[in-house]
Amino acid sequence: MSKDSRAGVGRSSAASRARATRWAIGVSAFLVTAVGLVLMFLLAQSTNNRQLYERNYARLFGINVVVATVLVLVIGWVAFRLLRRLRQGKFGSRLLIKLAAIFALVGVVPGVLVYVVSYQFVARSIESWFDVKVEGALDAGLNLGRATLDSLSDDLVSKVRGASAQLADVPDASAGLVLERIRDQLGATDVVLWTASGQLIAGAGTSRFQLNPERPSSQQLRQVRADRAIAHIEGLDESPGPGLTQPPPASVRVLALVQRPGFDFSTEPRFLQVVQPLPAAVVANALAVQEANREYQERALAREGLRRMYIGTLTLTLFLAVFGAVLLAVLFGTQLARPLLVLADGVRQVAGGDLRPTAVVQGRDELGGLTRSFAVMTQQLADARGAVEKTLGELDAARANLQTILDNLTSGVMVLDRNGVVLSTNPGATRVLRAPLAAFEGQRLVDVPGLAEFGEAVQQQFDDFEVERLQHGLDHWQHAFELHASGEGVSQDAVNIVARGAQLPGEARLLVFDDISEIVSAQRAQAWGEVARRLAHEIKNPLTPIQLSAERLEMKLSGKVTPSEEAILVKSVRTIVDQVDAMKRLVNEFRDYARLPAADLKAVDLNALVTDVLQLYAAENTLIALRCELDDRCPPIRADAQQIRQIIHNLLQNAQDAAEAAAHGSGRPGEVVIRTRLADSGQRVRLTVQDSGPGFAENILKRAFEPYVTTKTKGTGLGLAVVKKIADEHGARIELSNRVVDGAVAGAQVSLSFVLAGEAQGALAHAKDSTSPVA
Numbered sequence: 202m203s204k205d206s207r208a209g210v211g212r213s214s215a216a217s218r219a220r221a222t223r224w225a226i227g228v229s230a231f232l233v234t235a236v237g238l239v240l241m242f243l244l245a246q247s248t249n250n251r252q253l254y255e256r257n258y259a260r261l262f263g264i265n266v267v268v269a270t271v272l273v274l275v276i277g278w279v280a281f282r283l284l285r286r287l288r289q290g291k292f293g294s295r296l297l298i299k300l301a302a303i304f305a306l307v308g309v310v311p312g313v314l315v316y317v318v319s320y321q322f323v324a325r326s327i328e329s330w331f332d333v334k335v336e337g338a339l340d341a342g343l344n345l346g347r348a349t350l351d352s353l354s355d356d357l358v359s360k361v362r363g364a365s366a367q368l369a370d371v372p373d374a375s376a377g378l379v380l381e382r383i384r385d386q387l388g389a390t391d392v393v394l395w396t397a398s399g400q401l402i403a404g405a406g407t408s409r410f411q412l413n414p415e416r417p418s419s420q421q422l423r424q425v426r427a428d429r430a431i432a433h434i435e436g437l438d439e440s441p442g443p444g445l446t447q448p449p450p451a452s453v454r455v456l457a458l459v460q461r462p463g464f465d466f467s468t469e470p471r472f473l474q475v476v477q478p479l480p481a482a483v484v485a486n487a488l489a490v491q492e493a494n495r496e497y498q499e500r501a502l503a504r505e506g507l508r509r510m511y512i513g514t515l516t517l518t519l520f521l522a523v524f525g526a527v528l529l530a531v532l533f534g535t536q537l538a539r540p541l542l543v544l545a546d547g548v549r550q551v552a553g554g555d556l557r558p559t560a561v562v563q564g565r566d567e568l569g570g571l572t573r574s575f576a577v578m579t580q581q582l583a584d585a586r587g588a589v590e591k592t593l594g595e596l597d598a599a600r601a602n603l604q605t606i607l608d609n610l611t612s613g614v615m616v617l618d619r620n621g622v623v624l625s626t627n628p629g630a631t632r633v634l635r636a637p638l639a640a641f642e643g644q645r646l647v648d649v650p651g652l653a654e655f656g657e658a659v660q661q662q663f664d665d666f667e668v669e670r671l672q673h674g675l676d677h678w679q680h681a682f683e684l685h686a687s688g689e690g691v692s693q694d695a696v697n698i699v700a701r702g703a704q705l706p707g708e709a710r711l712l713v714f715d716d717i718s719e720i721v722s723a724q725r726a727q728a729w730g731e732v733a734r735r736l737a738h739e740i741k742n743p744l745t746p747i748q749l750s751a752e753r754l755e756m757k758l759s760g761k762v763t764p765s766e767e768a769i770l771v772k773s774v775r776t777i778v779d780q781v782d783a784m785k786r787l788v789n790e791f792r793d794y795a796r797l798p799a800a801d802l803k804a805v806d807l808n809a810l811v812t813d814v815l816q817l818y819a820a821e822n823t824l825i826a827l828r829c830e831l832d833d834r835c836p837p838i839r840a841d842a843q844q845i846r847q848i849i850h851n852l853l854q855n856a857q858d859a860a861e862a863a864a865h866g867s868g869r870p871g872e873v874v875i876r877t878r879l880a881d882s883g884q885r886v887r888l889t890v891q892d893s894g895p896g897f898a899e900n901i902l903k904r905a906f907e908p909y910v911t912t913k914t915k916g917t918g919l920g921l922a923v924v925k926k927i928a929d930e931h932g933a934r935i936e937l938s939n940r941v942v943d944g945a946v947a948g949a950q951v952s953l954s955f956v957l958a959g960e961a962q963g964a965l966a967h968a969k970d971s972t973s974p975v976a
Contacts, residue, residue, distance in 0.1 A: 296541065309523050316519040320512060339494045346487035350479070354432035354453050357477050360387055361455040362430050365473045368394065368459045373402045373471075380405035383475070390452065391476040394459070397422065397469050406476070417456055417474065425472055430457035434479070437487065451484040453477050540572050547575055556583035613698075615712040616705070621645045621660045624709065633698060633716045634684065655684055663702055663710055670704070677703040681717075697721040719929070740788050744781050751777040800841040800930040804958035807838050807845070807877055807886055814849045815875070818857075825860045827853075830876035835886045838955040844927045849875075851920040852890040852951055859894025859949060880954065885934075889952045896939040896946040921951075928953055 283301065287294040364383045371379050376394050384392040384405045391406035399416045401408075408414040417425075424431050436451030459471040550557070556579055607614055613630030615638070617623060622645050626638040634652060641649045647656035658680075666678040684696040700714035755774040759767065808831045818827055853873065860871030874891040921937075928935040934954040940947045 296545075305526065307526075309526055312519060312522045312526060316515065319515055339490065339497055342490040343494050346483075346490050349483055350434055350437075350453075350487065353479060353483070354434060354455070357387070357453050357455050357475065358430045358432045358457070361457040361473060361475045364475070365457045365459045368471065368473060376403040377405065383473075387475055387477060389475045389477045391474075393474040395422075395472040395474060397472070402471060417472065421456055422472060425456050425458050426470070430455060432456075436479075437484070437491070450481075451479045451487075453479060543572050544575055547572075547579060551579060551582065556580075556586060612713055612715045615646075615714075617646065617659075617663075617710045617712060619708045619710070621647060621656060623649075630714075633696070633714060635696065652684070655682055658682060659700065659702070659712060662700075666702060667704075677701055682714075740784060744784050744788070748778055748781040751781075800844055800927070802839050802841055802931070804837040805840045805842045805845060807840075807888060807955065808833070808835055810842060810845055811849060811875060811877065811888075814846055814853070818853060825857050825864070826870060826872045827857075828872060828874045830874065832876070832878045832886075834879045835877050836879070837958040838886050839958045840931050840955055841927075844930070848924050848927055848953070849888075849890075851924050855920055856890050856892035856894070856949075860892045863894045863948075885954045885956060887952055887954045889950060891940060891948055891950045893948045896949045897937070924951070924953075932956055 279301075283294065283298050287298065364387060367379055367383065368376060373394075380392045380394060380403055383389075389406065391404070391408050393404040393406075393408050393414065394402040395417060396402055399419075399422070401414065401416070404414070421431065433454045433456075434451065435454055453476070455475045455477070457473050457475075459473050558576060558580060607627040607629070610627060610629045611632075613633040614627045615623060615630050616625045623638060623642050625642060631638050634649075634655070636649050636652055638649065645656065646659065647653045649656065662678055662680055666675065669675050669678075679699065679701045681697065681699045684698065696716060697718045697720075698714045699717050700712060702713075703711045705711050751774045755770060758770055762770065811829065811831065815827065815829055853875065856873040857871075860873055863869075864871040871893045873893070874889075876889050876891075878887045878889070879885075880887060925935060933956070936952045938950055940950050
């Protein structure tokens, strides 16, 4: 299984465990919340009913203690998990603890504050309920109600007494009509006339429809005889009957003695009973005051129980609210922190360079949308990084290709800043300028040894170009330069280059230059060849007539003039003939330089060719010693034997002439050394000719390979030019320098490097393969 697969499985299992934990916590929170709501409902119901509360107080208290204990255990378990996460150093633990603490404080502090205020309010309110003023007000209201009822009763008694006079002389048979009239006058609901023995004589009102109406008691009758009239209020102390929600209407029952005229006590007395309903408002107020006074007295007796009931309910409610707030704070804090932790973990992964898809919180709120947006952003970053990496790869490939092209360009490329400091170069620049430019990057071009004049000229060209570019809109400049490298033991050829400059973005400057030395040399050789051809043609034609004319004059005048004149004639003719022969030789050399035949390149043994040529110089000059150092390892070269022979002749002749001139001047014997050597690369053979002459002057050294440049009085200056031309035909490298020993010039040296023949290159390659460690 790959690392990514294992990481994906780990994330899925962790996500499953997290979902299971959240589900369990959610179910537990729901159950605890449900139980708490039920308890709150029971507490509310019990608080409304004091007797029910007192009966179930112990049971409710125990259930609340159990629920509070469960909440405490759950809170402790959650706190333990948070502390364990903090100790394990898990990411986001501090944030979870901080959010839980914030939510807990938000829930607990207001709850405790409300509890303290409510406790004080309840305690003081209960005390204020039983204040002396309240009790006095209730007593005054009760007395006022009683006084009102007594006033109504007394008024009705006086009215009934007056009405009883109407029955004084009315016989029993006619009493019914009088009772109806009295009922209407008094607004009563029932009017009854009783005998002293409690027998019903007549009635008007509700008693007519009763089979057995309630009769006055004997005690009431005796009291009426004594007081003439009594009143009794009914319905205020009665409770509602079965199926009734309110007690029957209250009324005033008045029983009065009916006086006989003349105060005849022999006849049986009669009693008038009148029932009049009390006003509903008066009855309701009286009952309310009476009930309030009763409840006040009852609660005054149970003051401590009432206080305990309310404070206990408030305390239990506080416990449930506080524990529930803490638990919900932890749960809500976890739910709120989870998307933030997912985002923080994703940010940390992105900061670490991991752009794999991040977790997403499934939810419709803003935090869930934020995690989804972050996941989309991460995917976009991953795609962008892939595109950037692909672009960078392509850019690196293009840069590598460009660098390869620059490294293999024969042209030199150089980037300079505004002050002429070298910023970068390619190997071609080193080859063209013959200076280690890579070692001078970061320095000014004028500070490179041997390139001070070139650097100043380039800087001047760029300065002039900036002015002309603004005036004429030019995009580049081009100029030819001739450089003369200086050094010891190296080639001293003049270097002709053509440079092209342009402005890069910013203040950088681009300089591109090519070595056109070979082109210039070829052009010069071609030009000199054309000059030599025309000069040979123009000079050779009159030489023969001049020679023949001189010889004819000598032949015609011989013996016809005096001996002294004849001697002058012979000497003059000989001088003319010798000079004509010298001119013919000069013309032939011109012709040979101009008409050098094309090289027939074949495999040539250079050592054998040098040995063959040296036989001609064995005893030619006793003053000049000729030393030969041949490398037996030299393979055949690809060359034209006749032209290589001509090169050897020219070089040996020039070396002997230079060594002879130096020997005559110093009196010391001169020496010429010719050697061959196989290059270290094994791909070229070097031919070197050294002399002990005075060397070349600086101005001659720079132009030694040009035609007609010579230091000899009798030379034509075509020897080294012919050597250079033949070397170019063979693709050979030629170098000319002065030999310096102990700081003094000890002679000159000419070196040619020839390419090996095809068979020799194959043999050397085979030899290398056979001697390699792999073979």
